Amino acid sequence: MAETSEEGPQGGQYFRKERLKCNPEDEARLERQHFWRIIHAFRSYRVHVQEQVKRAERQFRSLSQRHQNLLPGVLSNLTRISQCADHNQEVLQAIIHNSLHMFENMEYGEREDPRKVRPSSTFDMDKLKSTIKQFVRDWSEAGRAERDSCYKPIIQEIQRLFPSDQYDVSKVSVLVPGAGLGRLAWELARLGYTCQGNEWSFFMLFSSNFVLNRCEKVNALTLYPWIHQFSNNKKSSDQTRPIRFPDVNPQSLPLTSDFSMVAGDFVEVYSDPESWDCVATCFFIDTAHNVIEYVETIWKILKPGGVWINLGPLLYHFENIANELSIELSYEDIRAAMVKLGFDIEVEKESVQTTYTENDRSMLRYVYDCVFFVARKPAELYFNCQEDDGELSSSPSAKSPRRECTDRLT
Numbered sequence: 136m137a138e139t140s141e142e143g144p145q146g147g148q149y150f151r152k153e154r155l156k157c158n159p160e161d162e163a164r165l166e167r168q169h170f171w172r173i174i175h176a177f178r179s180y181r182v183h184v185q186e187q188v189k190r191a192e193r194q195f196r197s198l199s200q201r202h203q204n205l206l207p208g209v210l211s212n213l214t215r216i217s218q219c220a221d222h223n224q225e226v227l228q229a230i231i232h233n234s235l236h237m238f239e240n241m242e243y244g245e246r247e248d249p250r251k252v253r254p255s256s257t258f259d260m261d262k263l264k265s266t267i268k269q270f271v272r273d274w275s276e277a278g279r280a281e282r283d284s285c286y287k288p289i290i291q292e293i294q295r296l297f298p299s300d301q302y303d304v305s306k307v308s309v310l311v312p313g314a315g316l317g318r319l320a321w322e323l324a325r326l327g328y329t330c331q332g333n334e335w336s337f338f339m340l341f342s343s344n345f346v347l348n349r350c351e352k353v354n355a356l357t358l359y360p361w362i363h364q365f366s367n368n369k370k371s372s373d374q375t376r377p378i379r380f381p382d383v384n385p386q387s388l389p390l391t392s393d394f395s396m397v398a399g400d401f402v403e404v405y406s407d408p409e410s411w412d413c414v415a416t417c418f419f420i421d422t423a424h425n426v427i428e429y430v431e432t433i434w435k436i437l438k439p440g441g442v443w444i445n446l447g448p449l450l451y452h453f454e455n456i457a458n459e460l461s462i463e464l465s466y467e468d469i470r471a472a473m474v475k476l477g478f479d480i481e482v483e484k485e486s487v488q489t490t491y492t493e494n495d496r497s498m499l500r501y502v503y504d505c506v507f508f509v510a511r512k513p514a515e516l517y518f519n520c521q522e523d524d525g526e527l528s529s530s531p532s533a534k535s536p537r538r539e540c541t542d543r544l545t
């Protein structure tokens with residue numbers, strides 16, 4: 136596997152780990168196709184938004200002249216949206232620049248024959264727009280309140296359980312599966328914990344690699360995350376308002392910090408038993424095809440005495456997606472399974488109100504009523520929910536080889 140010239144977070148490397156599912160050649164081919172499909176989505180953004188803008192312009196021009204005259208600001212706002220899209224495209228180009236060499240142990244070969252490239256799907260474009268909004272959540276001043284509601288409870292709990300006056304926190308290992316753009320994992324590394332983020336989506340991986348490794352100047356970059364929202368705007372200028380990022384210098388981790396990102400499917404990458412002191416999941420467990428598979432994996436990889444901290448809703452990402460396994464359990468059912476498996480639930484709050492990539496000026500705003508818990512794998516292990524052979528089951532997952540989750544409602 137090729138080494139990259141591109142550094143991973145804080146001098147580490149991005150690794151791409153995957154268990155091979157079909158024959159290695161097919162697997163590599165599918166992986167390459169997927170990689171290029173996402174690169175193509177990044178490149179197609181401007182054209183996609185311009186089509187939306189042109190459509191809006193056509194609709195407007197179809198109005199009677201009398202109505203058009205009553206709305207003197209509409210066309211200039213569309214021009215502004217178009218300029219913002221051009222700017223977003225420049226940032227997206229910067230994000231995918233050099234992404235070919237981003238993974239230390241994976242090569243994606245030559246670009247596909249452009250004649251064979253199909254237009255990006257609405258699904259991929261929606262995913263890209265969600266990724267742009269994720270910059271607000273993770274790396275802008277505007278996302279601070281949201282981070283305080285989502286990440287702070289997790290961080291505070293880790294500090295309570297592993298306080299720096301009682302632990303050498305550099306020896307406390309924390310895994311953040313579904314790390315998104317990496318801010319939670321980065322904050323934990325900043326506090327001195329050994330922290331690894333894990334992420335599956337190329338949209339997120341390209342973007343986190345960019346912000347963590349190639350951005351240093353505070354608030355030097357601009358995105359226009361709300362230009363895709365044509366409804367529920369109180370003012371036209373709300374749609375084209377900028378956000379600046381990063382609100383901190385991502386390179387400012389202490390030199391001694393141990394921070395890494397690993398790409399791949401959580402259940403496939405993490406199989407080494409008793410490896411982690413803490414697993415922190417935020418808005419993650421509902422990305423599962425079968426959430427019990429996640430619960431079992433977390434149980435397995437936690438050291439005896441280790442803790443799982445979770446905050447999030449249960450907005451199952453594969454619900455209603457054709458040909459995808461999706462087991463949609465209530466929190467009550469998940470909780471019962473966790474207890475049966477052996478977890479001790481030490482802290483539990485069933486109503487933590489948070490937002491997710493919220494547009495705080497929108498006339499439509501979602502609030503998630505999240506569950507928050509701390510579950511411990513007891514130091515003295517007892518097994519009351521094992522398979523007959525004493526092994527934790529690892530049922531085959533019924534997923535397609537490469538599939539980006541949906542970001543429903545985000």
Ligand SMILES: C[S@@+](CC[C@H](N)C(=O)[O-])C[C@H]1O[C@@H](n2cnc3c(N)ncnc32)[C@H](O)[C@@H]1O
Nearest residue numbers: 313314315334335336339399400401417418422
């Ligand atoms: C709703 S987002 C939450 C991101 C981040 N934790 C946050 O709170 O902003 C869920 C993330 O999990 C990632 N994800 C989904 N399935 C995954 C899997 N099997 N392994 C690793 N990451 C996964 C998605 O790509 C997405 O970035």
